[in-house]
Amino acid sequence: MIQHLVDGILVGSILSLGAIGLTMVMHMLRFANFSHAELLSIGAYCALVFDGVFKALYPPLGNVVGPLSLTWALTLSILISMTITAASAILIDLLVFKRVRSKGGELSMVFASFGVAMIIRNVLGLMFGLQAKLYSQDIVFAVVLSHDPLLLVKPDQIFSLVAALLIMVILHLVLAHTTFGYALRAVAENPNLSQVSGINLNRMIILIWIIGGGLAAAAGVFYGLTNQINPVLGRDLLLPIFAATIVGGIGSIYGAAMGGFLVGIASNLALLILPSGYSPAVPFLIILAVLIVRPTGFFGEERA
Amino acid sequence: MNKHIKHAALTVGLAIGISAYGSAAFAQDCTTKIGAVLPTSVDWGKPIAATAQYVVDQINEAGGVAGCQIEMVLRDSQVDPKVGVDAAKALVDLDGVQVLIGAVSSGVSMPILTSVTVPAGVMQMSCCSSSTAFTGLAQEGKTRGLWFRTFATSGVQAAVGAMVARDRGHKSVAILYKNDDWGQDIGKLIAADFESVGIEVTASVALNDGQASYRAEVTEALKGQPEALYLALYPKEGTAAVREWISLGGTQNMIVANSLKSDEFRDNVGLQYLGNTVGTDTASPRSESASAFVEQYTAHFGGAPSGPGLANSYDATMIALLAMEAAGKDADGAQIASMVSKVTDPSGTPITADADGFKQAREVLAGGGSVFYQGATGNVRFDANGDVSAPAVTWGFSDAGTKELSFISLTDVDAFMASLK
Secondary structure, eight states, X not given: OHHHHHHHHHHHHHHHHHHHHHHXXXXXXXXXXXXXXXXXXXXXXXXXXXXXXXXXXXXGGGSBOTTSSOBHHHHHHHHHXXXXXXXXXXXXXXXXXXHHHHHSOHHHHHHHHHHHHHHHHHHHHHHHOSSOBOSOSSOOOOEEEETTXXXXXXXXXXXXXXXXXXHHHHHHHHHHHSHHHHHHHHHHHOHHHHHHTTOOHHHHHHHHHHHHHXXXXXXXXXXXXXXXXXXXXXXXXXXXXXXXXHHHOTTOHHHHHHHHHHHXXXXXXXXXXXXXXXXXXXXXHHHHHHHHHOTTOSSOOXXX | OHHHHHHHXXXXXXXXXXXXXXXXXXXXXXXXXXXEEEOTTSTTHHHHHHHHHHHHHHHHHTTOBTTBEXXXXXXXXXXXXXXXXXXXXXXXXXXXXXXXXXXXXXXXXXXXXXXXXXXXXXXXXXXXXXXXXXXXHHHTTTTTTOEEESSOOHHHHHHHHHHHHHHTTOSEEEEEEESSHHHHXXXXXXXXXXXXXXXXXXXXXXXXXXXXXXXXXXXXXXXXXXXXXXXXXXXHHHHHHXXXXXXXXXXXXXXXXXXXXXXXXXXXXXXXXXXXXXXXXXXXXXXXXXXXXXXHHHXXXXXXXXXXXXXXXXXXXXXXXXXXXXXXXXXXXXXXXXXXXXXXXXXXXXXXXXXXXXXXXXXXXXXXXXXXXXXXXXXXXXXXXXOOOOOEEEEEEETTEEEEEEEEOHHXXXXXXXXXX
């Protein structure tokens, strides 16, 4: 029981990072972006490439950090991956979403995002192959936190959780205490009115993609660190991330963060009641339950 | 003018056609059709169909079946149940076949069996369907003895897995299986087999395709602290689950199904953790008749039979034709099906899997005797449900990939499986 709870929190932190980016994009650009989870894949593969590059350039970087399987090279790669993924997100917006936005409606955007997701997935498959890849071949053994009740945690997961929480806190500080954060909230509230107040909407959209892409990249790397990397990683995480976004309420960053943990915990605890074959249904059930009980999500507000 | 030439040409053509027909009829006065529904539109399906046709050609050269030439009407199943059923319906209703070869996938063979061949009383012989759902159907009497297959069921592999666990002295085992038809089938079978050799199954957990994390499932399987782990998974989720399992301190005593015989799995888990892993697989028999088939096939097709189900396809077609020979001319599906035991009779005259063997069988059968077909997959023997057994191997991971650990002969497999029931 306690093990499932802890596992849920650890998995949830990754979902939260993904959901925060998604909720911002969905709220500002007003469309369900089904390609968002693919940014996690881009981030994960990007870090894989740079991890290799750094190790080749300067072998001491290949040493692991403390008890983790994470190397210094990979730590650096996370930062580079966040940058590149953010850049890819902007590029995708310029190439696809911006054009569709100016011509088509909300539904066209949704379909375009499906197309983008498929393209990214298949390009990654072409470039890196369909087989699973790993940052490190070594298996890091879990640490026994308590014997009764038995509680096992992998050091990598603790790192992912701490790093994810840190990123969320930084984001919170930026949004709550800077002019940029204020502007962002203004755009979310009412794009037209915010423009009247002198906010550059296009610049805001780019900033949103940067945040969304960066967070997704971090989530992708953390996922790869605790699981494995493959081209369908984004597709597998899409539903839990959407569930987290909807539970939290579209547009609510804090809601998305909480939603991620909630979905993670619920999926893990579900195994105590449901046979394991049914566990993929849990995110769906959560979405349904939330939509019936509180259609705007826990932290969401009704949109005018 | 033009019209006249056309007319004349047509008449001449017709005359030639009739005379050609006449000369063929003179050599052999009848043609019997058999049907085949095989996935010829996929690359691995073509050789299976070619092998079946090869058998028919051989038998026709040897004088045909029951005095008639055999014509195999081949239709593509496209690995699609709907297409397969349509094809089978056309063969049975329009061509009037009494024997149907096919299909390959269990998912295609099953609807053909239940909605076409059994209602029409046509015998169906599959080269390659492995699902134990057919066994269940046969036990309920719903196949009416018309169903046979020359491919061993998942039961063989499950039994060998239990045998390995027993021989290694494990007292308790947890099972992780893939949540699809194959995985559910083998997961259920192995659980029953473990129980019957006195091994406790601490947990049996289904793993779904494409899940973000298998942590919860693995934790669930770990709970009972089993001495060994049985895996019926594919490499992708297998790697993820086993890495979790090992990192959480699970036992490295693992028994795995043939689906994990992959370099991806070995490399991503790491050879250092797989020292105590034993895999199972069904195998070709190490018999003379099996090597004779390989030689014969290589000589005819210019390459060794490397694809799946080729030896099985050869035997399926040959046994069907032998049964037709035994049943005599104009026999119906049920009569032909009832003759299968007569041509695979262990106390009968052994015959080889080629044209000569067929000629010999013809004489023996004409004299009222029975024959024992020594096929490409060994001494084929169907049980009451139309299932065959197969020899098995156990294997382990090595630097070069996998290495065979032991060969378990058909007799040993059969004996062990009988001891389970």
